[in-house]
Amino acid sequence: MTLKALSFIDNLDESSKVADIGCGTGTQTITLAKNTPGDFIGVDMVQDFVDIFNSNIKMAELTDRVKGMVGDALSLPFTKDSFDLIWSEGMIDSLGFEKTLNFWNAFLKKGGYVAVTSPSWLTRNRPAEIAKFWTDAGSGLYAIEDNIASMQKVGYSFVSAFTLPENCWLEGYFTPRVNAEKMLLEKYSGNQVVEEYVKSMRYEVDLYRKNKADYGYVFYIGKKM
Numbered sequence: 001m002t003l004k005a006l007s008f009i010d011n012l013d014e015s016s017k018v019a020d021i022g023c024g025t026g027t028q029t030i031t032l033a034k035n036t037p038g039d040f041i042g043v044d045m046v047q048d049f050v051d052i053f054n055s056n057i058k059m060a061e062l063t064d065r066v067k068g069m070v071g072d073a074l075s076l077p078f079t080k081d082s083f084d085l086i087w088s089e090g091m092i093d094s095l096g097f098e099k100t101l102n103f104w105n106a107f108l109k110k111g112g113y114v115a116v117t118s119p120s121w122l123t124r125n126r127p128a129e130i131a132k133f134w135t136d137a138g139s140g141l142y143a144i145e146d147n148i149a150s151m152q153k154v155g156y157s158f159v160s161a162f163t164l165p166e167n168c169w170l171e172g173y174f175t176p177r178v179n180a181e182k183m184l185l186e187k188y189s190g191n192q193v194v195e196e197y198v199k200s201m202r203y204e205v206d207l208y209r210k211n212k213a214d215y216g217y218v219f220y221i222g223k224k225m
Helices: 002-006 027-035 047-059 097-105 128-136 144-153 166-187 192-211
Strands: 017-021 039-044 066-070 085-087 106-119 156-163 214-224
Touching: 002 027, 002 214, 017 027, 017 128, 017 192, 027 047, 027 066, 027 085, 039 047, 039 156, 097 106, 097 144, 106 156, 128 192, 144 156, 144 166, 144 214, 166 192, 166 214
Parallel strands: 017 039, 017 085, 039 066, 085 106
Antiparallel strands: 106 214, 156 214
16 A cells, blocks of 8 residues: 555655655655655654664665654654655544644645545544544544545645555554554553553454444545645
8 A cells, every 4th residue: 555655656766855754663664765766764753663663774775765763743853845755654643634734744845745644534424432432542533525625725736545455454453463462461460551551452443343434544645736
């Protein structure tokens, strides 16, 4: 899906500058760097993630073009018109879709692209328990057309939007999390905070399995006007 989103972006060459905001440990950053030219900067607010990011970049032999740094997505240290592409997977909804796209716009060159994923309503059916779960998590859900309108409102022309298939949630996220949850419960046996945390994680999985037709992650690609 990262490569599918990348296929809509046509302005990159050896001189291009790309920022991956909320890069985590760099899985998608490496995919991008291996499939397109240019220099990349990964930004994440968690130092441990950035340390792993830079280690992964070294193993991928990409240190000449890719660097990681600690930073705040809403307080970036870059100059205006710095980037040809700003990328962000799985983070923008917690910051505010429209607000964040508006802030990032200043760091893009004219004609530069933004590509982000955000959980979105896919149907007109809006189960209350889903809305409550995402609101409680600090991330409201909006319809695809509403997010597209927000993107256009803050200075982007709409390029494309597509829904990620359910295997991205199940095989790419929920299934690997099972072992991590098991290790947490074993390491902190009897710890009520950890038990409640794992319970909430499992509740999220149950919600998705029951309601996956109504919501999911959507890739949004826009171009700065």
